[in-house]
Amino acid sequence: MIICPNCQHENTNGSVFCAECGEQLDGVETLVTQAITEDQISEDLRNQAPHPEAEATPANSWLSLHLMDSGKIMPLASRNEFTLGRLSEGQPIMPDIDLTAYQAYASGVSRLHAVVKRDESNVVVMDLGSSNGTYLNGRRLTPHTEERLSHGDIVALGKLKIQILLRNI
Amino acid sequence: MSDHLRDYYDLLGLSRDATPEEIKRAYFESAQKLHPDKNKVAGETEIFLNVQQAYETLSNSTRRAQYDATLPPAAQIPSLPYEHKIIYSRRNLGKIDEPQMLYAMLDLDAPQETRRASSSPLNVSLVIDRSTSMQGAKMDTVKATAVQVLRNLRPQDILSMITFSDRAEVVIPAAYHLDRARLESRVQMIQPSGGTEIYQGLEAGAREIMRSLDPKRINHLILLTDGRTYGDEQQSLALAAKLAEQGVGISCMGIGSEWNDIFLDALSTRAGGSTSLIVDPRDINRLLLEKFNALIQTYAEDAVLDVKPVAGVELSRVFRIQPDPAPVSLNEGKFRLGPILQDTSTRVIFEYIIQPTEVQSGELTFMDAALKVTIASHPFPVPPLRLRLLRPVSSPSNPGAPPVEIQQALSRLMLYQMQEQAREELKKGNVEKAARHLERLATNLLTQGERSLAQTVMFEADSIKKNHSLTEEGSKRMKYGTRMLFLAPPKKELAQ
Numbered sequence: 227m228i229i230c231p232n233c234q235h236e237n238t239n240g241s242v243f244c245a246e247c248g249e250q251l252d253g254v255e256t257l258v259t260q261a262i263t264e265d266q267i268s269e270d271l272r273n274q275a276p277h278p279e280a281e282a283t284p285a286n287s288w289l290s291l292h293l294m295d296s297g298k299i300m301p302l303a304s305r306n307e308f309t310l311g312r313l314s315e316g317q318p319i320m321p322d323i324d325l326t327a328y329q330a331y332a333s334g335v336s337r338l339h340a341v342v343k344r345d346e347s348n349v350v351v352m353d354l355g356s357s358n359g360t361y362l363n364g365r366r367l368t369p370h371t372e373e374r375l376s377h378g379d380i381v382a383l384g385k386l387k388i389q390i391l392l393r394n395i
Numbered sequence: 396m397s398d399h400l401r402d403y404y405d406l407l408g409l410s411r412d413a414t415p416e417e418i419k420r421a422y423f424e425s426a427q428k429l430h431p432d433k434n435k436v437a438g439e440t441e442i443f444l445n446v447q448q449a450y451e452t453l454s455n456s457t458r459r460a461q462y463d464a465t466l467p468p469a470a471q472i473p474s475l476p477y478e479h480k481i482i483y484s485r486r487n488l489g490k491i492d493e494p495q496m497l498y499a500m501l502d503l504d505a506p507q508e509t510r511r512a513s514s515s516p517l518n519v520s521l522v523i524d525r526s527t528s529m530q531g532a533k534m535d536t537v538k539a540t541a542v543q544v545l546r547n548l549r550p551q552d553i554l555s556m557i558t559f560s561d562r563a564e565v566v567i568p569a570a571y572h573l574d575r576a577r578l579e580s581r582v583q584m585i586q587p588s589g590g591t592e593i594y595q596g597l598e599a600g601a602r603e604i605m606r607s608l609d610p611k612r613i614n615h616l617i618l619l620t621d622g623r624t625y626g627d628e629q630q631s632l633a634l635a636a637k638l639a640e641q642g643v644g645i646s647c648m649g650i651g652s653e654w655n656d657i658f659l660d661a662l663s664t665r666a667g668g669s670t671s672l673i674v675d676p677r678d679i680n681r682l683l684l685e686k687f688n689a690l691i692q693t694y695a696e697d698a699v700l701d702v703k704p705v706a707g708v709e710l711s712r713v714f715r716i717q718p719d720p721a722p723v724s725l726n727e728g729k730f731r732l733g734p735i736l737q738d739t740s741t742r743v744i745f746e747y748i749i750q751p752t753e754v755q756s757g758e759l760t761f762m763d764a765a766l767k768v769t770i771a772s773h774p775f776p777v778p779p780l781r782l783r784l785l786r787p788v789s790s791p792s793n794p795g796a797p798p799v800e801i802q803q804a805l806s807r808l809m810l811y812q813m814q815e816q817a818r819e820e821l822k823k824g825n826v827e828k829a830a831r832h833l834e835r836l837a838t839n840l841l842t843q844g845e846r847s848l849a850q851t852v853m854f855e856a857d858s859i860k861k862n863h864s865l866t867e868e869g870s871k872r873m874k875y876g877t878r879m880l881f882l883a884p885p886k887k888e889l890a891q
Contacts, residue, residue: 227493237495238494238495238496238748239489239491239493239495239496240484240485240489240495240496240497241496241803242484242498242797242801242802242805242808243806245812245816246835247835248804248809248810248813248836248838248839250806250837307846309841309842311842320842321842336840337842338839338842340840341841354838354841355834355835355838369833369834370838383427
């Protein structure tokens with residue numbers, strides 16, 4: 227039996243994707259917690275190519291993510307919707323914004339954790355059924371429900387804190 | 396291999412352990428194809444005489460035994476006019492005390508040298524719904540496309556065209572078409588009116604195909620409809636099965652959202668074909684021309700898999716990934732895998748659930764099947780390919796990651812499956828579970844960059860919560876939209 231690390235569904239041995247939530251399961255024979263060494267993390271950091279979205283200049287971006295632990299500010303433009311999560315090797319699906327480089331794994335960020343999007347007047351955040359939840363200014367959000375964001379709000383993906391900086395709206 | 400080297404089994408397309416019924420059937424099929432009344436190519440009469448001799452020998456058990464004694468040992472791998480490849484999700488089975496899953500993926504390809512060869516002539520019947528609801532853009536596009544199809548026909552192709560409402564009319568009878576201008580004006584005169592009785596249309600289309608039924612042609616019926624038929628579904632399905640037996644394929648195209656997808660899926664899969672959804676009438680043109688193109692590209696018109704049950708092994712799912720993504724269902728003990736095109740592999744994935752009692756040391760044969768491929772351009776029947784799939788048993792098991800092709804196929808099959816699960820839960824009345832399946836599907840679609848389909852799915856999840864049902868349109872968009880994802884290249888490649 228393979229227990230899905232995302233939703234705890236019990237899958238038949240040999241399953242490749244979780245029958246319940248679609249999480250990729252291959253190579254996971256039993257539920258084991260894998261220890262990640264510092265070496266591996268720094269290697270991940272070295273391999274991390276600069277994110278294309280990060281090339282947006284603050285002038286044309288409608289949203290910037292201020293990663294509070296590292297102090298880095300990531301301006302985003304080009305699209306009206308960004309999914310946040312962390313890339314995991316061998317997974318055919320990936321979020322728009324990969325937070326691996328910001329200790330996402332250690333902070334409990336799901337591979338596909340939340341989405342931030344805008345329409346004419348609002349910017350909203352929605353949790354995508356993540357394991358550890360999304361918090362808006364300390365309040366846990368109901369999964370799959372949109373919540374309006376204001377400039378300066380703090381969104382936590384698990385333990386990873388991100389301040390939302392808005393402009394031009 | 397030259398003719399005189401062929402033994403009687405090769406000649407009839409049989410394996411050496413063929414049963415008397417199989418021998419009889421193979422003879423009738425060959426005779427139909429090669430009968431002197433029909434054959435045109437020099438030398439076919441000689442082959443026909445050989446086939447008769449083969450049948451006379453093999454149909455009598457004494458003569459067969461005598462003949463068998465003279466044969467050299469059978470070649471291990473028969474030389475086949477197509478290529479096949481099988482890959483597995485794992486190298487071995489684990490010796491464990493619980494059920495385990497295994498996937499196998501089968502690729503069938505035309506041989507390299509025939510990929511550019513000229514293809515078999517067509518015998519196609521286009522069966523068009525002309526009920527009142529087709530009025531307007533739908534009918535205009537259908538007519539324009541039909542004219543285009545007529546102009547694209549090669550001299551050797553046979554096309555018939557049927558329209559139906561409460562009854563059917565033959566607009567163009569099955570024949571070679573030289574005076575195309577006259578036919579075009581007939582197409583232009585089609586007027587929408589009346590109801591939708593699909594059996595009427597199918598029956599008339601089948602009759603036209605049968606008039607020039609020829610195993611050397613690609614025999615195919617295309618049904619275009621935008622509505623539901625009432626009361627004649629069973630009759631239609633029986634006709635489809637009969638057509639499939641005669642080597643006639645069926646493709647269905649449903650326009651808009653009012654048609655019965657479950658019925659059309661059943662109809663087309665029964666004959667190894669598939670159903671497509673046409674949301675926008677403007678797509679009729681592209682999809683219909685693509686269909687004709689695929690027919691012209693057909694190398695083998697059918698591949699049928701006859702699976703023997705294996706104790707403790709359940710073949711839980713069969714899905715064709717390409718060329719036309721669709722589930723393959725078991726009909727009368729056989730899986731119709733559909734045609735093999737000249738330049739696209741026919742790719743099918745099999746899912747097995749294996750019970751622990753059967754996993755002993757050594758190895759386990761989890762599939763025992765015979766694959767029978769029908770190739771129109773081939774004078775001889777193709778011998779069946781015995782597929783005995785097995786995996787070694789090891790303990791402890793070392794699964795390793797499945798090959799990339801299987802991962803990719805399953806990552807999409809998972810999406811299709813999620814919306815199927817939502818339907819099942821909804822049928823059982825588990826509204827919340829159904830909605831949750833769709834929400835998870837939407838999440839997964841978003842990660843794959845399929846934003847518009849994800850939105851449709853979210854809308855349907857809301858519809859389930861509010862009305863405890865799916866919308867007609869959204870339901871079809873989800874089903875055929877997730878199927879179409881198999882053909883799309885991944886929008887975001889794996890970052891390595």
